[in-house]
Each structure stands twice: as C-alpha cells, then as structure tokens.
Amino acid sequence: MSKDQTRAEELLNELRIIPKIIKTLAEDSEAIRGALLTAPQWSDMRVTGGLRQSQEDKNIKVIDKTEYHQAEIDKLIKRREEITSIIMQLPMIQAHILNVTYLKCDNYDEAMDYLDIRNRNKYFKNLRIAKEKLNLILENTE
Incomplete structure (x- = not known):
C-alpha cells in the first residue's frame, strides 16, 4: 500500500x-485448449528437449494448465465476492456507487x-463519503 492510498482504495483497486485478470486467464485457457484441438498429431513418441514425450503427455500438460x-x-471470484460483501455493509446508495x-x-x-449523475461534484462527494465509510469498516474489522 502506498503512503497516500487508504486500505479502502487499495481494496477497490x-x-x-479482478475481472480483467479473470478475463485474461479465461482467454489464455481457451487458447491452450484450442491449441490442443488443432495440434497436429505426431507419432506416439517424440523427443522434446532430450525427454521422450508421447502425445498423451502433451495432452496431460495442457489439461493441467487449464485446471490451474x-x-x-x-x-479470484471468491475474492471478488469477499470484497463485495464488505462493500454491501455500507448504506445501499454508497454500496451501489x-x-x-x-x-x-x-x-x-x-x-x-451509468448512475445517471450529471453533477460531477455530487458524484465525487458521494464516492469520497463511500470510501471513507468503507475505510472505517475495514479499520474496525482489523
């Protein structure tokens, strides 16, 4: 946590x-699966890096990567749910913001x-208050 960043801001960042990391991991997993489906099949045994590998060994590695x-x-989904449950302790409007x-x-x-707030000052005031209250909740739970 940087000097000027509160615990609430760190949590919100x-x-x-989290959704961006989830998207990246899902895309990478799909690319790996796609490579498995389109990979040319080779004879049962090949030497790769001095090690004998069968097609089955390669398939198992791909499955392990996608399981990871x-x-x-x-x-990440569980962590997002944990953070969201902390935020939901705030008053409804602040949690929504x-x-x-x-x-x-x-x-x-x-x-x-998205929130249909036209006044920037009103939005940022509500956002600041929500962050302050979230910070209080976080301080009380430590």
Whole structure:
C-alpha cells in the first residue's frame, strides 16, 4: 500500500482489476485448449528437449494448465465476492456507487453516466463519503 492510498482504495483497486485478470486467464485457457484441438498429431513418441514425450503427455500438460487457470479464476471470484460483501455493509446508495464505479465501469465518467449523475461534484462527494465509510469498516474489522 502506498503512503497516500487508504486500505479502502487499495481494496477497490483490487476489485477493479479482478475481472480483467479473470478475463485474461479465461482467454489464455481457451487458447491452450484450442491449441490442443488443432495440434497436429505426431507419432506416439517424440523427443522434446532430450525427454521422450508421447502425445498423451502433451495432452496431460495442457489439461493441467487449464485446471490451474480455472483454479485461479475460482480464487479470484471468491475474492471478488469477499470484497463485495464488505462493500454491501455500507448504506445501499454508497454500496451501489462503489460497485458500479469499480466493478461495472472502467472510469469515473462511465460510472457517472451509468448512475445517471450529471453533477460531477455530487458524484465525487458521494464516492469520497463511500470510501471513507468503507475505510472505517475495514479499520474496525482489523
């Protein structure tokens, strides 16, 4: 955590990045599976890096990689749920502002449009209050 970043801001930034990491892992997993389906089949035994490998060994490695990706995605989904449950302890409007800003939208302007808030000052005031209350919740749970 940087000097000027509160625990709430750190948590919210984590919440914002989780869907992007999940998407990247899912895309990578699909690419690996696609390579398995389109890979040319070779004779049963090949030497790779001085090691004898069968096609089955290669397939098992691909399956292991995709299982690893899925396990990481599951961890990230659980973490997102944990963070969201902390946010839901806030009053409903403040929880909604944080969830929209950090889960649904990529930037503040997009969040303001989604929330249909035309006054920037009102939006940022509500966002600041929500972050302060979230920080209080986090301090009380430590």
